[in-house]
Amino acid sequence: MNLELGGGNFDSLESHRLTRREILTGAMGLGLTLTGAGLLAGCGSSSKGPSTAAAAAGTLAALPGGTPVRGGTLTVGVLSGGQSENLFPGTAALTPDFVRDYSLYNLLFYLGKEITPLVPGLALSAEPNKDATLWTFKLRDGVVWHDGKPFGADDVVYNFRALWANEATNFSAGFLAGLVDFKNVRKRDRLTVEVPLNVPVAEFPTIFAYFTFPVVQNGATAKSTAAKPIGTGPFKHVSFTPGSQSVFEANKNYWEPGKPYVDKLVVDSSFTDTNALYNALLSGSINLYPTLPLVNAREQVASKQVQILSSTLAAESYMFLMRVDKGPFADNRVRQAFKLLVDRQAMIDGAWAGFGTVAPDLLAPGTNYYASDLKRTQDVEQAKSLFKAAGVLGQTFVLPTCNFLPGMVESSTILANQAAAAGVKVVVNNTSAATYFTSAGGFTTRPFGLEVDQPVGSLTTAYLSEYTLTAPFQDTHWGHQAGGAAAQKLISEAIGATDPAKAAALWHECQLQQYNEGGYLVWGNLPYVDAAAGNVRGLSAGAGFSYDNWRLQDGWLA
């Protein structure tokens, strides 16, 4: 079966996503039961997740539509990243980078509005062999780069071999390390790429919906991109001043017919203060303010001076991490006690102004095989007895935190208050947001801290991101604890399971293990809550990043 996702434009693709029946029928025709590409919405024994409720009351899932008006300038305001801002997608780490990357480039696949099914980007389909060790990507025809060259298989092969294999050119190279036989990635024809794997990966294409995998032109490097970025995206580079402003013009040859609607896109990253950003939005100096402070969003839900967009699925996971291999959390009773003592709804109300949904210590809501049967309820008494059994009652735990994303400091403070009721003391140490997620700041080495997971297309991607031995964000050190080898083997088996029933069972076992022994206290899932000025139309919310994967090409000005 060819996992064809759709035709030439996104609008038609939305209505042509494969149904479960089509996929299963096709898969049976191939003699293979596929679980790949995150395309099999609803397959498996578990549902997609707990957070598929409608957008938060008063927020919009989509801005008003109507007949689009062409022209004008769409201005996005974001907090400055200073000189750290860049145009090379593999090393993007800041919001201004994400806005620009999704506007300049395209991914092979995009996360769907509710994570799955995926939406095709530069790849129309991905087809595995029988045991999911060889994947064939069919690329979109008629796509041209901003310099007029045609996009094709050579470009994708270059990204695999030269960039995605190397941690220095892609922060997420660890996802693919050991999985992909990079040397043998090859072009089969102008629009077909074969990717051989060292091990079976049933949901392999879902990895490429992760934000660090926009496709750059064959031969592009960080240096060449810094001087002149060339992409296939809806907007073309005009100017870029890091920490200040970047200007893009509409790509008249964009492959989504008729889009983008605006002539110019400006990303203003000169802001160093969220209040200034908020005022800029209210005054009309900017049109869009992604992930505005949730208190402001709540205020706007009531006052309606601007429009607030919110995804129907809360897909960004917030958690406290506890190292499982050594230190005070090596004893699972301590980890379990922390998981039990938390009043998660109180945390959401206090840290997120009521946005978001509680999470039961599991990652990747909205993905196939998410174990929605697992719930966590607060039990302070049991937490206290576990602390006592572990001999840490009355002990002090230092929690380094920072003000990087909404509610990080607030949730830390709330945890400290709640922990006191269970007989332990948590001392919150507010550190620099600039270095918190760097090795210099203790990232991946600290025993206790905070972590935020971006939405991913599958449990496979989530586990390759956090739990496998090559995972780039391996901060709980899962697999290094006693019995860790068996836990890693279980993950490998789940990743490789092509039979949906078997995959469902294995993934459930993986999640149960995390639920019972894992190092993440995942307390809440937050949707993207974004603001748009009153004159903006056409944009919508989705689980995959602000404005549904930064689809600014849909936006127009009334």
Next chain:
Amino acid sequence: MAVVPDAFAPDSAVALSAPPPGARHPVVAFILRRTGAGLATLLAVSVLIFLATNVLPGNVAVVVLGRNASPANVQRLERELQINHSVPARYLRWLGNAVQGDFGRSAVAEAENRPNSSISSSLGAPLRNSFWLAGFTTLLLIPLTLILGALAGIFAGRWLDHLISLPALVMGGLPEFVMGTLLIYIFFSKLRWLPPVALLSPGSSPLSDPEVLVLPVLTLLAVAVAGGVRQVRVGMADALQQDYVQFARLNGVAERRVLARYALRNALAPSVQIIAQNLQYLVGGIIIVESVFAYPGIGTYLVNAVTSRDVVEVQAAAIVLAALYIAINVLADLIVVFLVPRLRTGMSS
């Protein structure tokens, strides 16, 4: 703090007393001495800035590279930042280049392989923008401080004094971000008269859209004027109590002339120092005000540099701000000498 003799105390001019024959003119000697002291201070500050940004915990290259700190990248950046050289050698090289106007290349831009990362060229626009912000503030600050302070001093204890001094007391106690927010609330949220942010595209001047300057200038002005007015008021009130003022009045000199020629002129010397202090305050206060209004000046530049851990940019911005601070100080001392004849007399008598 400025070292300036008290205009009202002739003894304080001892340091400026007449030179031996053949020696340099005392005013010139004073200028040289103050300039020399300013440069020495700047040198000491440069050492502090360099040490503070280089003796940080951890490897600077690792901190700058963040998640991109692969061994190869760390090694490359260490080489470019010359981290492997001794601190004194790096300092001397940095200082030598800075004196020639070359502040090096942005460490983060180097880490990002970005071309055209010269700090000297990227500092120009923010400095110009801040110059306009501080310049307009100063243009209003000086007359307002003097007029309001003098009026409050002349009418000390009366309703005009209270009308000026009470708001000054309140405004002087408010931090810039509170004052800025208050002004935004009044002039944007309520009245919709003025923009709450001062966005400028790269390369454009605030003069092309002067409206954006209004609230930042008002914020700086409110905080700076308030403190200055209270101090000028005290100086004026003191001057009016002096014997020479009483003597002038007893001699039948018109009150307006007494105020202008005797009281105000003598109150002016300490006022210069007060205004100088306010200008120095602007150098620091501008950082917060620029952040509140998203104004792309040197303050925003410095905040960005700190946020992105760009030690080279922090060094450049800090030394430029320190140089401005010291220059204002020295200039104020010189102005006082030229304003108060008695000091010059003291030098040459």
